[in-house]
Amino acid sequence: MSHWERLAAQSQIYAEIDYQKAGYQLVMEQVLYASDRRSRIAYELIVKHRKDYDNLLAQLGMTITHNPHMGYVVATPSQYVADKMRLSDTRLALVLRRLYDDKMHATEILAGEAFVDMIELERAYKDLLNRELPTKAVLEEQLQAMKRYGIVRLEDTHDEQRLQVAIRPGIVDVLGEMALLQLAAYANTPGEEDTDETA
Missing domain, CATH: 1.10.10.10 (Winged helix-like DNA-binding domain superfamily/Winged helix DNA-binding domain)
Incomplete structure (x- = not known):
């Protein structure tokens, strides 16, 4: 049983794919806001299971910052793995x-x-x-x-x-x-x- 499967079994609300999608969405969009309808679930899952996502993104050379006051999480790539902006x-x-x-x-x-x-x-x-x-x-x-x-x-x-x-x-x-x-x-x-x- 994978780690995400275990979390899904414990939550009885979210499926394994919800946890996977949350991580993918953060990597792709870089910033997730609690106030945005389309990213609210991903935001909540990442905040609730922050340690798991920290470990996951660390393997990709990224760090997560959570700003609870403003209600967002951001994935910041290291300068070595980030695509350069025009x-x-x-x-x-x-x-x-x-x-x-x-x-x-x-x-x-x-x-x-x-x-x-x-x-x-x-x-x-x-x-x-x-x-x-x-x-x-x-x-x-x-x-x-x-x-x-x-x-x-x-x-x-x-x-x-x-x-x-x-x-x-x-x-x-x-x-x-x-x-x-x-x-x-x-x-x-x-x-x-x-x-x-x-x-």
Whole structure:
């Protein structure tokens, strides 16, 4: 009998596959939020059986961080096993992290999320990186990538000009304090080639 089978037999609520899916979902999505309907069960299983998932993900070169106050778990790969983010995505992620911190210090956080519109994002991008915000199509593609990393949620405002981005609390763990220190380096990185990768 596998370890997950034993846990399933003890719980009498969840099946072995539920435990497996929870681990897989965390690895694939990187951040799971208790408030999201589609990740609530996986979040609860991982929190309840944290030691088991810690051991599982350690074998993949990843560590789990749980933030009970904000209600999320994040799987952070070591720098040796992580896929490198495109430079253009990294720039946007760093700007979003800075905006999140600014909103946090100004106590403009709602349920752990910081909301920014396109005007605010464009201004921050220019101020922090000395660059123009990418074109709409490129930006939307980058925001979808940020969504996959579990660090943004796109607000449907029914008005393309007023697109709102909800920066999610997991960004603090996905992009740690060291990431903020990289802003100055990226602001001065020559060229706009998106085939470049971060170090």
